[in-house]
Amino acid sequence: xxxxxxxxxxxxxxxxxxxxxxxxxxxxxxxxxxxxxxxxxxxxxxxxxxxxxxxxxxxxxxxxxxxxxxxxxxxxxxxxxxxxxxxxxxxxxxxxxxxxxxxxxxxxxxxxxxxxxxxxxxxxxxxxxxxxxxxxxxxxxxxxxxxxxxxxxxxxxxxxxxxxxxxxxxxxx
Amino acid sequence: xxxxxxxxxxxxxxxxxxxxxxxxxxxxxxxxxxxxxxxxxxxxxxxxxxxxxxxxxxxxxxxxxxxxxxxxxxxxxxxxxxxxxxxxxxxxxxxxxxxxxxxx
Numbered sequence: 387x388x389x390x391x392x393x394x395x396x397x398x399x400x401x402x403x404x405x406x407x408x409x410x411x412x413x414x415x416x417x418x419x420x421x422x423x424x425x426x427x428x429x430x431x432x433x434x435x436x437x438x439x440x441x442x443x444x445x446x447x448x449x450x451x452x453x454x455x456x457x458x459x460x461x462x463x464x465x466x467x468x469x470x471x472x473x474x475x476x477x478x479x480x481x482x483x484x485x486x487x488x489x490x491x492x493x494x495x496x497x498x499x500x501x502x503x504x505x506x507x508x509x510x511x512x513x514x515x516x517x518x519x520x521x522x523x524x525x526x527x528x529x530x531x532x533x534x535x536x537x538x539x540x541x542x543x544x545x546x547x548x549x550x551x552x553x554x555x556x557x558x559x
Numbered sequence: 560x561x562x563x564x565x566x567x568x569x570x571x572x573x574x575x576x577x578x579x580x581x582x583x584x585x586x587x588x589x590x591x592x593x594x595x596x597x598x599x600x601x602x603x604x605x606x607x608x609x610x611x612x613x614x615x616x617x618x619x620x621x622x623x624x625x626x627x628x629x630x631x632x633x634x635x636x637x638x639x640x641x642x643x644x645x646x647x648x649x650x651x652x653x654x655x656x657x658x659x660x661x662x663x
Contacts, residue, residue, distance in 0.1 A: 450651050457613045457631065542591040543614065546652025553653065 419473035513548035
């Protein structure tokens with residue numbers, strides 16, 4: 387279970403380890419793309435949960451994720467428009483999307499309480515990984531102060547989501 | 560016999576004296592921070608809960624005394640009904656926490 391869980395984490399591990407090791411500093415257009423992609427991934431996971439989850443608290447959590455991540459991504463889009471920055475696809479975004487697709491296929495095979503548990507466990511792990519990437523790489527690398535500030539708010543939101551997911555996971559036990 | 564006009568006058572006076580004691584306590588949630596982090600109030604006071612974020616928040620008492628929804632970019636009010644020191648938080652973002660000291 388914990389091995390399968392780690393697909394998403396591995397992606398972000400690449401991000402914090404791999405990209406740094408190669409000395410490739412991320413640019414603002416790349417950072418914007420990664421942050422936006424990370425949001426879209428969680429929205430898609432939540433949409434899948436809205437159709438598959440059976441537990442009421444898990445369904446409510448999925449609603450919260452769609453609502454929050456859509457609101458944050460809208461802010462991100464407004465900001466890149468204002469800054470006239472075009473988000474740029476990159477290897478980290480690609481790896482994130484690929485791993486998320488694998489994870490979604492894996493979760494798609496589960497149902498009932500097993501699905502609920504696996505979805506929430508992945509939400510804990512995913513937010514933890516995204517938060518660590520934000521803290522150690524995306525925020526320090528961001529150049530534009532407005533982008534940096536949006537990422538900092540994003541970090542607080544996702545830390546909140548991580549705690550919320552941890553509570554849901556504890557309630558499922 | 561009491562003149563008729565005295566009764567509404569009395570009611571007005573009483574009403575006025577009650578509202579003079581009830582205060583409005585302003586609490587703001589912005590960028591996932593609750594301010595002030597600790598505030599004192601009295602039973603009967605009105606909480607004015609201002610959500611400046613684009614996200615929905617809640618003001619949820621840890622002990623179950625209240626659970627108020629705060630839609631994005633909206634202000635909602637809640638009249639305090641029970642005394643006590645209450646820790647409250649946002650159910651959607653449990654890292655948002657603050658304390659309310661409600662006196663009788």
